[in-house]
Amino acid sequence: SRSVLAQVRDVYPKTPIKSFKNSLSWLSKMTSSQRDLDVFLYDFNHYVRLVSHNGGEELEPLRHFLQRQRTQEHEYLVTTLRTPRFDQFKSDWRMFLEEGQKKSLNSTKGTVPIIDVANQSIWRNYKKLLRKGNIIKTDYTFNSIHDLRKDGKKLRYLVDTFRTLYPESDIQAVRKCLKRLQNNLGEITDMHVQRCMLDKWKTVLAANEGAPRTTVEAIDDLENQCTLNEKKAQRKFNRRYQEFASTFNRHLFEDMFKATVQ
Numbered sequence: 001s002r003s004v005l006a007q008v009r010d011v012y013p014k015t016p017i018k019s020f021k022n023s024l025s026w027l028s029k030m031t032s033s034q035r036d037l038d039v040f041l042y043d044f045n046h047y048v049r050l051v052s053h054n055g056g057e058e059l060e061p062l063r064h065f066l067q068r069q070r071t072q073e074h075e076y077l078v079t080t081l082r083t084p085r086f087d088q089f090k091s092d093w094r095m096f097l098e099e100g101q102k103k104s105l106n107s108t109k110g111t112v113p114i115i116d117v118a119n120q121s122i123w124r125n126y127k128k129l130l131r132k133g134n135i136i137k138t139d140y141t142f143n144s145i146h147d148l149r150k151d152g153k154k155l156r157y158l159v160d161t162f163r164t165l166y167p168e169s170d171i172q173a174v175r176k177c178l179k180r181l182q183n184n185l186g187e188i189t190d191m192h193v194q195r196c197m198l199d200k201w202k203t204v205l206a207a208n209e210g211a212p213r214t215t216v217e218a219i220d221d222l223e224n225q226c227t228l229n230e231k232k233a234q235r236k237f238n239r240r241y242q243e244f245a246s247t248f249n250r251h252l253f254e255d256m257f258k259a260t261v262q
Contacts, residue, residue, distance in 0.1 A: 001024055003024065003158060005017055006021060006154075007124075012089075012110070023085075023093075027089075029154035030076075030080045037070040040197070044066075050225050051221040064206065065201065118257075122253075123257040125158060126155060128151060132144070134245075136237075142188075142189075146189050149185035149188075152178065152181060159175060164222065166256060170256055173252055187229070188233040191227070202223075
């Protein structure tokens with residue numbers, strides 16, 4: 001919803017859109033901490049197998065610490081979802097979606113055929129992704145990769161939102177080439193973020209939780225493994241990006257989304 005409101009321009013009046021974008025951003029921030037902990041705990045047994053020398057016992061203090069953190073974040077999230085602000089958002093958002101067709105008539109592009117709006121939004125975001133990707137090939141930084149991943153997610157959300165407007169086989173081809181690039185960008189950023197989180201958690205465990213030396217050493221091993229995986233994914237980036245930006249895929253995007261762009 002955030003991507004569609006931000007990237008599909010001038011279809012709805014600006015005043016309610018700004019308010020809803022702010023509320024959706026607020027909800028994203030409120031859910032992010034628990035989401036990160038859920039992901040890490042879901043994969044925890046995999047991390048144990050990577051570094052364990054004692055059946056995983058050395059990482060149990062970390063697991064218990066993260067479970068406590070997750071419980072706290074969940075309680076905070078539940079409290080947030082019981083606030084008047086969230087109740088008001090749900091009510092306003094439902095009304096906006098149900099009556100959006102009437103409100104769109106008063107906007108710049110409210111009466112433009114939806115296929116034209118979709119083409120313009122997708123084509124604009126596709127060109128932006130290519131432009132940034134071409135820069136990263138010669139000027140690689142983590143921040144630029146992180147931004148490219150977010151741009152790729154926005155493009156994917158737009159393609160998925162409007163997919164029923166296009167032939168299914170063509171949409172599947174677009175999603176396939178975009179997914180391969182997204183998987184690589186996701187691996188790079190996930191390993192980087194998890195390495196940073198591990199370093200933060202290790203500091204807390206060592207300073208405040210009385211974690212044994214074997215736990216700290218196991219977390220060090222996990223950090224090193226994340227670093228190795230991040231570098232491995234980085235080496236794949238140019239190849240994955242070249243595949244995405246290939247002549248074949250460019251023609252695919254042009255034929256599908258550029259034809260009716262004014």
